[in-house]
Amino acid sequence: MMAELGTLLSEVDLRVSEASILLLIDGRDTMTSSQIGTALDIRSANMAPLIGRLVTRGLVERVPLDGKSMAIILTPDGEAILREVRRITQTFEQDLLQRIPTEHRDHFVPALNALWR
Template structure:
């Protein structure tokens, strides 16, 4: 059998992970491995819609807002101002967003009609993904994940 996440092929009756990998009980290490696995999975699903995770995240954040600037999106998503430039350029080239001048210095990033349609696809993908992710977690631990992760963010 092949593991859904890791792709490893240990049999089900093998020793616990920690016996073969002494790091497998460390929360920080697990956090990185789990995030990498889950983001690889999400990336694959979004790739079918020709979007990167960062691009889909921007679409979800903008939604119907018409007041967000590039710098504000970056702050909310923890993306450097400089790194927003190529990201938004790709979304603009794909016809998913357009720029509405606020003044001569700032411009709002707004979804185009096509962008709104694509956002509906993104929402379907991410909702399915989030549901699948939660289903992998045993019920008794499930309600604790979001609060625990939020605590790590401050």
């Protein structure tokens, strides 16, 4: 399933982890790289290259929060790509639900949410 999503996200030249970062920071202007890594369970050693790639593409920028912390925020280009990410993921989720037998669909998402919690 994740490989399939990864293939779909390649349309906008993003990996699943990069798209997850964009989704997470949308509407937030105080999330640090460390907080993003914690929320997405990404090791700190892997966060620098991920954020670096998004910065290089102009999708996010680092802005000072205080004397030592930097927030990672979306740029206008990042917001545009995020709209595409949302379109791709919503279509993908709808397709996944179509694969579930009709009689189980109403219970599937609540069951997944219960497992997540």
